[in-house]
Amino acid sequence: MESHDVRSSQAIDFERIPEMEDKWRKEITAMTVTLQDKRKAIQNDEILRGVxxxxxxxxxxxxxxxxxxxxxxxxxxxxxxxxxxxxxxxxxxxxxxxxxxxxxxxxxxxxxxxxxxxxxxxxxxxxxxxxxxxxxxxxxxxxxxxxxxPEFAFRNVRDYLRLTKALCASADGADPLLFFLPGELLKRGMMDMSGSLLPAPAGEPPQNAGLRALFEANRAFFDDFDAEDMQGVISAAGVVGKIQSTPxxxxxxxxxxxxxxxxxxxxxxxxxxxxxxxxxxxxxxxxxxxxxxxxxxxxxxxxxxxxxxxxxxxxxxxxxxxxxxxxxxxxxxxxxxxxxxxxxxxxxxxxxxxxxxxxxxxxxxxxxxxxxxxxxxxxxxxxxxxLGGINRLRKPVYSTSAAFRRSV
Structure with missing residues (x-):
């Protein structure tokens, strides 16, 4: 499988690549293979496509x-x-x-x-x-x-990195709960847009208390979470809601x-x-x-x-x-x-x-x-x-994932 850099020098540059994106792509690619291997036990002992x-x-x-x-x-x-x-x-x-x-x-x-x-x-x-x-x-x-x-669930590589880390943190490698947790806390008035958890009120409902405990138990996962990440969670939750209601x-x-x-x-x-x-x-x-x-x-x-x-x-x-x-x-x-x-x-x-x-x-x-x-x-x-971050990410992830499942 041979790759060619054949873009015309006259082609307009339509992309804006974040400074950290190359590092993020490498992290996601490595984690994708880890997830494929992790899911093997619940997929009839078979290495399957990552998605x-x-x-x-x-x-x-x-x-x-x-x-x-x-x-x-x-x-x-x-x-x-x-x-x-x-x-x-x-x-x-x-x-x-x-x-x-x-x-x-x-x-x-x-x-x-x-x-x-x-x-x-x-x-x-x-x-x-x-x-x-x-x-x-x-x-x-x-x-x-x-x-x-017409929308992809995740805006860019930064959002997809958080998703992939959340999947890796789950027991079966398939639960994105930690990715969407800040959005649920925000919706319940328990977190602000910056990702800061607000103090618990007296008599907090048990379900809210359970979500708070989940966040506290995984606080390290959210150490670098900020307002831009919250926007990504809100965006993804909206698209997922549309997907779930589209028969x-x-x-x-x-x-x-x-x-x-x-x-x-x-x-x-x-x-x-x-x-x-x-x-x-x-x-x-x-x-x-x-x-x-x-x-x-x-x-x-x-x-x-x-x-x-x-x-x-x-x-x-x-x-x-x-x-x-x-x-x-x-x-x-x-x-x-x-x-x-x-x-x-x-x-x-x-x-x-x-x-x-x-x-x-x-x-x-x-x-x-x-x-x-x-x-x-x-x-x-x-x-x-x-073009765009999601497509740039697909290049190493899809090829590496395919090579891994074909090799075992």
Missing amino acids: HPKSHGCLDAEFTVNRDIAPQFQVGLFAQPGKCFRARIRYSNADVLKRADLEKGQDATGARFLNHGSRGMAIKVLDVGAPVLLEDGCARNQDFLMVNT VRNPLFAPYFSAASFRFGKDRVMRFSVVPLQSEEMAADMASDAFEDFSDDYLSQALALSVATNEPIKLSFRIQIAHEEDIVNDIDGMIENAAKTWDEDQFSHTEVAQITINPPCPSAELVDTCKPLLFTPWHAVVDFEP
């Missing part, structure tokens, strides 16, 4: 550039109108463990709750025939990685978004998304109580049922484009914050390609066919260079 270990299905597809694509969008992979590429698509849960597709239970008051999870879609466009930033083995492929909300009945018929930003030629930036062209599945009843009886693996079952119809499934691949003048005064918001969406009125979605999934013969291998593959945004043509 997205549970697959719902891996499908062959055709990725076809629109014949009538406008000249201003004929960049990189989209340079040849009508060009058709072979592709692989992996649908997954954006979780750190292989576990139930839905979280069901009761809260402290006894009320039942049902939380949805983040869903992922990764497209590997094969043999693109152009220089790439990172070779896929010996192949030149273009990967597009997406989740089913997906069938992974084939959900919208997916890049969340992060990517270069689009020398002087523009894109975000991309995929939406289904068939709408009947999306219009189906999605009431929360309809999910109560769904199985732990209902998403892979729904996908298998859809491909068993032998009907082609068509998807629309869309891009949003921002120009230099849109970005230069807001690099932090437009590029470095993966939890901030772009205004759809200002940056409209434009279809540039369509994806056709020709259903395979249903088989037990449908779920695990993509298991050996590495999906990374750095499998990319030069014109689609990944």
Whole structure:
């Protein structure tokens, strides 16, 4: 797997890299491997992906550039109108463990709750025939990685470092409780925006007292916590709340978004998304109580049922484009914050390609066919260079994680 530094010297620098980020990336990369090894004991003694270990299905597809694509969008992979590429698509849960597709239970008051999870879609466009930033083995492929909300849960590398440390501190390597604890304390009026714990009032409710004790027991974890970190917790909690309330009945018929930003030629930036062209599945009843009886693996079952119809499934691949003048005064918001969406009125979605999934013969291998593959945004043509902290982090983390799970 060979990496190439092929960015044009004329390309505009759209990034703002924090001074400590290189150190943070190295820490997260090392901790990711530690977490993969730690989770082995609760994952059937298997080393899995650090994130997205549970697959719902891996499908062959055709990725076809629109014949009538406008000249201003004929960049990189989209340079040849009508060009058709072979592709692989992996649908997954954006979780750190292989576990139930839905979280069901009761809260402290006894009320039942049902939380949805983040869903992922990764497209590997094969043999693109152009220089790439990172070779896929010996192949030149273009990967597009997406989740089913337009925001990524964590803004940047600094936030992701705190998350990864919280996961490492948990017993199973999968509980982010310590990351979100300051936000809960703030919401309850027990902490200020700087991360300082306020004195306990007389007669503090038992649940509050329990949270206070948890914070005190882990005070060392929060030694360097400040107002900027609190903003990251608040942002992440908001996105997670949206994820948990966003139902997906069938992974084939959900919208997916890049969340992060990517270069689009020398002087523009894109975000991309995929939406289904068939709408009947999306219009189906999605009431929360309809999910109560769904199985732990209902998403892979729904996908298998859809491909068993032998009907082609068509998807629309869309891009949003921002120009230099849109970005230069807001690099932090437009590029470095993966939890901030772009205004759809200002940056409209434009279809540039369509994806056709020709259903395979249903088989037990449908779920695990993509298991050996590495999906990374750095499998990319030069014109689609990944931008922003989350994408910079993905380069070492995904490659190192894949190398580790392939080596054992």
